[in-house]
Amino acid sequence: MLKPSLAIVQKDLRMEFRSKESILAMWIFSLLIFVIFNFTFEVSRLVMLEIAPGLLWVAFIFSGMFGLNHSFAVERENGNLRSMALMPVTGGSIYLGKFLSVTIIMLLFETLIFPIFVIFYDLQLTATLFLLIPVILAGTIGFTSLGTILSAVSVHTRNQQILLSLLLWPLVSPIIIWSVNLTSMVLAGEILTNFLPLLIRIIAFDVIFFTISFMLFDYILED
Amino acid sequence: MSEIALHLDSVSKDFGRIIALRGINLDVQPGEFVSILGRNGAGKTTLLNIISGISTPSEGEVLLFGTDPAASSNKSKLAVISHEMFLYSNLTAVENLEYYTQMYRVEGMEDKISSVLETVELTHRRFDLVSTFSRGMMQRLTIARALLHDPQFLLLDEPFTGLDQHAIAMLTTILKGQKAQGRTILLTTHDLHIANDLSDRFVVIDKHRVVYDAAVGALGVDELRSRFFSAEGAQS
Amino acid sequence: MKTLIDKIILVILLLAFLTSIFLIFAWVPPIKASNPAEQIAQRIFYYHVPSAWIGFLAFFVVFIGSIAYLWKRERKYELLSVASAEIGVLFITLVLLTGPVWAKPVWGIWWTWDARLTSSLVLWLIYVAYLMLRRYLPDGNKRANLSAVVGIIGFIDVPIVYYSIRWWETQHPKAVMASSEGGLAAPMFFVFMFSLAAFTLLYVYFMRVRYKLLVMEDSINKQIKEMEIL
Numbered sequence: 001m002l003k004p005s006l007a008i009v010q011k012d013l014r015m016e017f018r019s020k021e022s023i024l025a026m027w028i029f030s031l032l033i034f035v036i037f038n039f040t041f042e043v044s045r046l047v048m049l050e051i052a053p054g055l056l057w058v059a060f061i062f063s064g065m066f067g068l069n070h071s072f073a074v075e076r077e078n079g080n081l082r083s084m085a086l087m088p089v090t091g092g093s094i095y096l097g098k099f100l101s102v103t104i105i106m107l108l109f110e111t112l113i114f115p116i117f118v119i120f121y122d123l124q125l126t127a128t129l130f131l132l133i134p135v136i137l138a139g140t141i142g143f144t145s146l147g148t149i150l151s152a153v154s155v156h157t158r159n160q161q162i163l164l165s166l167l168l169w170p171l172v173s174p175i176i177i178w179s180v181n182l183t184s185m186v187l188a189g190e191i192l193t194n195f196l197p198l199l200i201r202i203i204a205f206d207v208i209f210f211t212i213s214f215m216l217f218d219y220i221l222e223d
Numbered sequence: 224m225s226e227i228a229l230h231l232d233s234v235s236k237d238f239g240r241i242i243a244l245r246g247i248n249l250d251v252q253p254g255e256f257v258s259i260l261g262r263n264g265a266g267k268t269t270l271l272n273i274i275s276g277i278s279t280p281s282e283g284e285v286l287l288f289g290t291d292p293a294a295s296s297n298k299s300k301l302a303v304i305s306h307e308m309f310l311y312s313n314l315t316a317v318e319n320l321e322y323y324t325q326m327y328r329v330e331g332m333e334d335k336i337s338s339v340l341e342t343v344e345l346t347h348r349r350f351d352l353v354s355t356f357s358r359g360m361m362q363r364l365t366i367a368r369a370l371l372h373d374p375q376f377l378l379l380d381e382p383f384t385g386l387d388q389h390a391i392a393m394l395t396t397i398l399k400g401q402k403a404q405g406r407t408i409l410l411t412t413h414d415l416h417i418a419n420d421l422s423d424r425f426v427v428i429d430k431h432r433v434v435y436d437a438a439v440g441a442l443g444v445d446e447l448r449s450r451f452f453s454a455e456g457a458q459s
Numbered sequence: 460m461k462t463l464i465d466k467i468i469l470v471i472l473l474l475a476f477l478t479s480i481f482l483i484f485a486w487v488p489p490i491k492a493s494n495p496a497e498q499i500a501q502r503i504f505y506y507h508v509p510s511a512w513i514g515f516l517a518f519f520v521v522f523i524g525s526i527a528y529l530w531k532r533e534r535k536y537e538l539l540s541v542a543s544a545e546i547g548v549l550f551i552t553l554v555l556l557t558g559p560v561w562a563k564p565v566w567g568i569w570w571t572w573d574a575r576l577t578s579s580l581v582l583w584l585i586y587v588a589y590l591m592l593r594r595y596l597p598d599g600n601k602r603a604n605l606s607a608v609v610g611i612i613g614f615i616d617v618p619i620v621y622y623s624i625r626w627w628e629t630q631h632p633k634a635v636m637a638s639s640e641g642g643l644a645a646p647m648f649f650v651f652m653f654s655l656a657a658f659t660l661l662y663v664y665f666m667r668v669r670y671k672l673l674v675m676e677d678s679i680n681k682q683i684k685e686m687e688i689l
């Protein structure tokens with residue numbers, strides 16, 4: 001069950017790291033997001049700090065979209081998605097494999113983006129900042145668990161990238177809203193009493209979306 | 224091996240406004256080499272999808288080695304070669320094959336990989352990215368990939384389309400070898416001469432039904448062509 | 460091809476909506492509000508809220524139809540889901556149009572990024588995406604499977620969307636039907652229920668018509684194909 005998933009992860013990461021320029025491009029792109037936002041909203045530092053959590057997640061989402069599109073464009077090339085359907089593995093383990101590789105790549109992007117964010121917004125590196133780790137993990141997993149199955153859906157259409165955004169953004173918006181809320185709390189250094197319940201709520205929905213996608217993935221591979 | 228390799232009993236595929244197959248009956252014995260002929264859109268691809276278990280018929284029964292084609296045990300007995308390559312161009316030849324051995328749980332990965340690479344004469348390019356390969360080389364690698372897990376049943380969907388002469392000759396030799404080993408082979412093609420050369424039996428599908436099913440030699444190539452492919456005789 | 464039942468429903472619908480216009484604009488007493496514009500605008504409530512409820516009902520039918528399709532693989536469940544998704548989008552569009560009509564005189568703005576408004580918009584977007592997906596795919600099993608998957612995930616997301624956005628403070632009037640403190644006055648309640656019934660019947664009628672049309676399209680196309688075969 002786990003072995004084929006890991007084979008998919010190995011293959012995906014191999015290809016991803018072979019084309020390092022795409023990782024670099026993504027990193028520069030998120031840098032641009034911060035710069036452009038700074039120009040378009042000429043705001044005081046105080047306001048900037050208020051919109052910073054949203055900005056951080058915008059950069060994350062763009063990197064995630066990039067990763068998702070790339071990951072499934074590769075499967076579409078040469079009919080590999082069909083080839084997966086022919087293999088003696090369950091849809092669930094294919095989903096798990098793609099989910100893991102997409103999540104690892106997105107987390108990697110986020111680790112690369114975060115330092116720029118710290119510098120640009122002059123974040124104080126305090127101990128509370130560590131609370132961002134579970135927040136980012138939970139938000140990212142929510143994004144990728146939905147994103148993986150919806151990419152597999154949209155990859156069958158001619159307009160894969162647009163359709164993925166159309167499908168994914170509304171569906172993932174609750175998780176992103178909560179993640180932004182939690183990020184604001186951490187960055188402001190005010191951990192309210194509802195921090196933990198909200199985090200647990202994100203994790204609960206991660207589990208729900210992951211389980212449903214895991215169960216439904218067989219139907220996506222079928223012809 | 225008294226067990227029948229493939230059994231289709233009045234299989235129809237009919238979905239919404241699409242009609243793909245109508246009452247197909249087909250039995251294939253183990254070790255048999257059957258060529259399925261038919262015009263584009265006659266339903267050949269749908270038939271292969273049903274046999275390979277990625278599509279379910281709306282009516283009728285399909286048994287591959289006595290069970291459901293979608294069963295995991297059947298999927299590991301089956302190999303599909305089509306005009307789609309099923310390769311990752313950003314991986315090397317060996318990496319592609321490694322991935323397949325992992326997905327098909329092939330024992331003795333390294334020996335297996337070097338032996339199939341030998342068969343398709345790609346050993347010298349094994350560490351090169353597939354994106355640097357010529358089309359013919361990619362097709363040879365596709366054949367190697369299909370042979371990795373010692374499939375009992377080979378489904379070949381127009382495998383000769385776009386192949387260069389060298390690759391055609393190689394594939395023909397490989398298929399003969401596979402047949403000699405007792406593998407069951409189902410081939411769809413436009414090329415009546417190759418089909419005549421390789422197979423034991425011809426099945427012609429026209430307008431979603433089986434219209435002809437007889438051993439090779441019952442009708443000559445020219446006779447077959449004039450009976451079923453007269454309108455597009457020039458194509459093959 | 461309208462059957463007798465369709466004709467009867469159509470007549471009832473016509474009478475019901477004429478009656479509801481009378482009830483809403485002439486019969487039911489206006490609410491107590493300091494702003495006279497609000498007294499008039501409030502009447503849109505009788506269209507706004509039933510539309511929202513029917514929208515939810517329609518998306519629930521998409522959900523059930525999608526599950527049934529994946530389970531039974533029968534075309535009718537696919538067609539049922541599509542018909543319901545289209546009609547659901549129509550009703551939520553009505554919600555998004557009638558809302559601002561009310562908001563402008565009462566709040567002084569057409570739109571605000573309020574919890575209820577945002578979540579309704581997100582809901583609308585989810586099902587528009589569902590319909591877009593179907594547009595992009597050729598007819599067949601694949602499309603049926605993929606849209607059923609989206610139909611299931613989409614509906615599971617609906618309560619989450621509503622839940623998540625309740626985090627924000629809302630200006631939107633409370634859900635009057637559910638509130639414990641009194642709720643609606645008796646005549647208002649009656650008019651609301653009447654309107655809800657009319658909207659439900661409208662949904663049923665639309666479903667019947669749209670579903671039959673889809674089935675008819677199928678059978679015509681199939682006949683053309685059959686003729687080609689023979």
